Amino acid sequence: MNGLLSLIAEITYRCPLHCVYCSNPLAMSGKDNELSTETWIDVFQQAAALGVLQVDLTGGEPVARVDLVELVSAARESGLYVNLITSGIGLSPEKLEQLAHARLDHVQLSFQDSDAGPADEIAGATVHARKLEIAQEIRRYRMGFTVTMVVHRHNLQRLPQMIAMAEEVGAHKVEIAHAQYYGWAFRNRENLLPTRGQLDSSLELIQEAQARLEGRMRIDYVVPDYYAKFPKACMGGWGRKTMLITPSGEALPCHAAKIIPEMRFENVREQKLEWIWQESDSFRRFRGEAWMPEPCRSCDRRTRDFGGCRCQAFLLTDDSQATDPACSLASAHKDVEEIVQRVNASHSSAWERAQAASATRASWEYRQNPR
C-alpha cells in the first residue's frame, strides 16, 4: 500500500480574485456546502494518524474562512506541518499574528506579476499593491515564506523583475510555474502558452539566477508539459502520496479529477480517510500499472511518470485511460503539437511578441466566483 503523505485541504471556493488560470473547477459550490470546523479538524486528526506529514490549506482563498486560525491551530496540534496557500487578500496584520501564534509553519503568497497593471488584469481585481504590504507583514515572523508566481506568454518577459521582487519582499523561496492547462487555464490556454523561444530564454535566465542566489533564495521553475517529451508524474502518481479534499468534503486524487465523468468520489462526511485511501474505487482506479494501455504498459518510464495525467488525457482525448497526450509516444500527441505550432507561428516574431506584451487585454475568460 502506498503511504498517504500529504493532504490538500481546499477549505473554501470563495475568493476575491478571478484569475484566468485558476485551478478550481468551472462549477463551484458555495459557502452553504462547506465542511464545518469540526469536520475539518476531524479530517486533520485522521490524516495525522494515517501518517500524513503535511497539509496545504488552500482554496479559493482560505482566509475567507472565519475559522482559519482555529483550523491551523488544530492541524498543527495533530502533528501536521501546516502550509497556507493564499493570495494575501483579507489577511490583516492581526490575523497574521494569530496565525503565527497558532504556529503556522509556512506561507505561500501568490503574485500574478511583478507589475501592478498586468497583475491586476490577470487577477480581475485590484490586489497587487495590497499583496506587497502583506509580504512586509509576513517577513516579521519566523515562518517559511514562499512567493509563487504563475507565468505565461504575456508576462514571461518580466522574469528578471519577478525574481528581483521575490528577493526584495524577503521570500526564502520563489516558485515560478507556468499555468497548467486545466480548469480556467484550459479555457485560456492559447493565450497562456509561451513560445519555444520564450521558454528557452527563460530556462537560461533561471539557471543564472539559481547559481547567483544559491543558499539565499531557492528558485523552483515549472515548465508547461505541452513542450515536454515525456509527461509529468502528475501528483507523484494517482493515489500514491496525496489526497485533496474539496470544500464540500469530496476526496479527490488531484485538483482536476472531477472532470472525469465516469468517476464517483467519496465524501469525508460519510467515510473515513483510511477507507477512502485504501479501499475506494476512485483511489484504486488508476493506482499502480494494471489500468495502463500501450505504450505505457511496456514503457520503461511507467514507474517514473505513471502514465502522466489522467485529467489531461480526458481533456484532450475524451478518454481518461489514454496515455497522456503530453507524451511524445502518445497517439494524441499530434493534438498538443498542433496547438504548440499554432501559438509559435502567430507569436514568434519580435513584432508579434511586442504586440502580445502590450496587448494583454486579450480576450480572457475570468473565473466566476461562488458565494
Added chain:
Amino acid sequence: MAAARRISFLSARMSRPVETSKPRLAPGCRVSDLPGQSTVLLIPEGALQLNCPGVRIVSACDGERTFREIVQMLQQEYRSADPERIEQETADLLERLHVRRVVDF
C-alpha cells in the same frame, strides 16, 4: 502546484560550511518527532528522512554552535568512526541542506 514538473540547475558552489559557520534551520523547516513515527525533517515542499547522525546534526543547527563544535560533538559521540570522515559527511549534509535553503549559515 504538486502536479509540477520541476527544473533545477543547482550546483554545489559556495554552500560548504567553514569552521566558524553557525548553521541554523531555516524558517519553515523543523524536525518532526511524533511518537511511533520515524524522525523526519519537515520542509516547505516535503520531508527528508534522516539517519541517526543526521538527526543529531540537524538538531544541533541552532545558530549558536559552530560547524567545528558540531563536528567535535559528533566525533565524541561516535568514537569508533574515522573523525575525518565524520567531518566530511557533516559538511556534505549541511552543504546539501544549504543549497535547498533548509539550513542557513
